[in-house]
Every structure is written in C-alpha cells, then in structure tokens.
Amino acid sequence: MSRLEKLLAALAVLPFGLGLSASGPAPVEGEVVFAFADPDIVESSGLIAHDGLFATVNDSGDGGRVFTVDPADGATVAETTWDGAPADVESMALTPEGDVLVGDTGGNISPRDSVEVYRVPFGQDGAVDPTTYELTYPDGTHDSEALLIHPGTGQVLVVAKEFIGRLYAAPLDLDPDRPNRLKELDDEVLPITTDGAFFPDGNHLVLRGYVKAAVYTWPSLDQVGEEFYLPDQEQGEGIAVGDDGSVYLSSEGTNSEVLRIRLPAEVRDAMAGPEPEEKPDRDRPDRDDPADEGGPVSDETLDGDPGHDSSDVARPLWPWAVGGIVGVVVLVVLIRSLRPR
Numbered sequence: 038m039s040r041l042e043k044l045l046a047a048l049a050v051l052p053f054g055l056g057l058s059a060s061g062p063a064p065v066e067g068e069v070v071f072a073f074a075d076p077d078i079v080e081s082s083g084l085i086a087h088d089g090l091f092a093t094v095n096d097s098g099d100g101g102r103v104f105t106v107d108p109a110d111g112a113t114v115a116e117t118t119w120d121g122a123p124a125d126v127e128s129m130a131l132t133p134e135g136d137v138l139v140g141d142t143g144g145n146i147s148p149r150d151s152v153e154v155y156r157v158p159f160g161q162d163g164a165v166d167p168t169t170y171e172l173t174y175p176d177g178t179h180d181s182e183a184l185l186i187h188p189g190t191g192q193v194l195v196v197a198k199e200f201i202g203r204l205y206a207a208p209l210d211l212d213p214d215r216p217n218r219l220k221e222l223d224d225e226v227l228p229i230t231t232d233g234a235f236f237p238d239g240n241h242l243v244l245r246g247y248v249k250a251a252v253y254t255w256p257s258l259d260q261v262g263e264e265f266y267l268p269d270q271e272q273g274e275g276i277a278v279g280d281d282g283s284v285y286l287s288s289e290g291t292n293s294e295v296l297r298i299r300l301p302a303e304v305r306d307a308m309a310g311p312e313p314e315e316k317p318d319r320d321r322p323d324r325d326d327p328a329d330e331g332g333p334v335s336d337e338t339l340d341g342d343p344g345h346d347s348s349d350v351a352r353p354l355w356p357w358a359v360g361g362i363v364g365v366v367v368l369v370v371l372i373r374s375l376r377p378r
Contacts, residue, residue, distance in 0.1 A: 070297050079291050082275055087131055092160070097124075101121050117137075132191060133186070149179070150173060150179075173216045175218060181196055181198055182198050183232050190239075196230045199228070199229070204226055230245065241253065245267065250264065251264045265304070270293075273288045
C-alpha cells in the first residue's frame with residue numbers, strides 16, 4: 038500500500054476509530070504468539086492458521102507469493118510463488134480441500150468491477166501454476182480486502198471495504214474459463230472490513246476492521262453480541278481462525294506480531310448456543326442458476342423474492358455525510374502537500 042493509500046485509508050476509518058477513547062470500552066486482550074522473522078514480510082494483509090502453521094500475503098505491489106510461517110520461531114518455511122502481476126493482493130482463505138485462495142481484490146485508489154483469485158497449494162515451496170478465477174460484481178466497482186470460504190461447502194464470499202459493509206457470494210462451483218458473477222447478499226455487516234474468516238463449525242464467521250471486529254451467524258448473518266475493540270496494532274488488517282477455533286490477528290510492518298485474542302464472553306456464550314437458523318428460502322448461488330449461461334443471478338436464488346431490488350433497501354445517510362467530510366479533509370491535505378514551498 039502506497040503512502041497516499043495509507044493516508045486515505047486512515048482518514049476513511051477515522052469516524053469509526055473516534056469511539057475508542059480512554060472512557061470507551063476496553064479492547065479484548067491479545068497474546069503474542071510470534072513475530073514474522075522474514076524481512077520480506079512487511080505488509081501482512083491476509084492471514085491463515087492451519088495445521089500448526091500460518092500463511093500470509095503482503096499488501097499490494099508485492100506480486101504473486103504466499104509465505105508459510107512456523108510460529109515456533111516466526112521463520113518462513115515455504116514461499117509459494119507464481120508468474121504474473123496481480124493488481125492488488127489483499128486477502129486469502131483456506132479451501133475445504135486445504136488449498137489457499139489468494140484474493141487479488143483490492144482497489145484503495147481505483148475500485149474494480151472485476152477481480153481475480155488464485156488457487157495455490159498450502160505450504161508448498163517454490164513456483165506453482167495457479168488456477169485463476171475471475172469474479173465480477175453485479176453492481177459496479179468496489180474495493181475489498183476480505184475473502185472468506187465456508188469450511189464445508191467451499192462457498193466463497195467477498196466483503197466490500199466500504200462505509201456500509203456488504204457481502205457478495207460467488208457461485209459454489211467456480212469456473213476458471215469464464216467470469217463468475219457475484220451476488221450481493223441483503224445484509225449490512227462491519228464497515229471498512231479488512232479481513233474475515235469462518236469458524237470451523239461453519240455456522241459463524243468473524244470480520245475485522247482497523248479497530249473493531251464482529252461475529253455473525255451463517256447463513257442468516259445475524260450479528261452475535263456487540264462489535265468489540267481489538268488490541269492496538271501498527272496497522273492491523275489480518276484475521277484468521279485456527280483449526281481449533283482460536284482467533285489470530287496480524288498487522289502490517291516489519292517483524293510485526295501475530296496475536297491470539299479471546300472473544301468477549303457474551304459472544305462466546307452466544308456461539309455455544311443452539312445452531313443458528315437459516316433464513317427462509319435463502320439458498321446460496323450455484324452453477325445451476327442462470328448465471329451459468331452468462332445472465333444475471335436471479336433474485337430467487339438467494340431471497341425467494343423475484344421482485345426484490347437491493348437498491349430499494351433503506352440505508353442510513355450518516356456514513357455518506359461523514360464520507361463527504363473526510364473527502365474534504367483529504368482534498369485539503371493533498372492540496373497543501375502539492376503547494377510549492
């Protein structure tokens with residue numbers, strides 16, 4: 038991420054970070070598990086915890102590679118690479134088969150209407166030939182830093198990094214030979230999401246931002262408890278859920294630390310309750326829908342409501358007002374920085 042991109046990102050999340058003050062709620066505790074020892078890991082953005090190892094990717098501008106790290110000493114034990122020049126790698130997730138899906142999904146400065154994800158082996162050292170899938174948004178351009186995969190079905194989700202967080206579902210059976218049209222889900226989630234992950238039960242997922250996180254049920258996407266504050270990090274972006282359900286955080290920066298956190302008690306208690314109910318007639322998109330023939334995914338596919346139009350959903354106006362103020366601040370900063378001295 039460039040210096041300008043970091044400035045814009047910091048200003049974008051300012052309204053959400055203002056709530057964290059001396060008199061505000063305390064963040065959850067974070068325990069240091071290890072620090073990345075590899076000097077090439079400087080902008081850890083996505084994070085995976087699996088089979089006693091961790092995997093991460095650098096932020097935009099690093100090319101195609103995944104670092105697999107041993108938490109015993111923080112050393113890189115495998116570097117998986119591939120040819121090509123990804124535009125903006127930001128995210129990663131583990132498939133049910135144990136491969137890694139790397140998300141070239143970012144767009145801090147130039148949001149995109151089409152993104153790519155690369156499927157590579159987990160923990161394999163050296164060059165590989167990835168399977169590449171193109172994902173297309175149904176409603177214009179977006180920036181995304183979060184890619185999730187359901188541990189049972191393999192359902193791929195993309196989370197838009199916006200003031201109104203939105204989830205997009207990919208077809209269950211991704212096709213490498215043609216664009217895979219995403220479908221917007223009718224639920225608002227955590228604003229300015231930087232990463233997310235499913236829990237092993239497949240019934241819950243967690244999303245994080247720069248200062249807060251939230252847990253949701255799946256597939257109903259009901260929020261579990263309240264949003265909670267995260268420990269201070271240099272620029273915390275990554276989150277992973279291990280095979281045992283432990284939750285880990287990563288941050289940008291050289292030799293940055295990976296933390297293990299404990300969810301708030303109310304969230305843990307709610308997650309231990311009865312299995313969440315699925316919303317009526319809410320199936321996920323698959324290759325049996327009209328999108329297979331290049332047409333739009335039908336509204337019936339997810340909602341059972343052929344007349345539904347997501348543009349009709351009432352959305353609060355305050356984020357746009359805040360966004361306008363932030364935009365003015367950014368403009369002033371840029372003008373001052375360009376002024377001759």
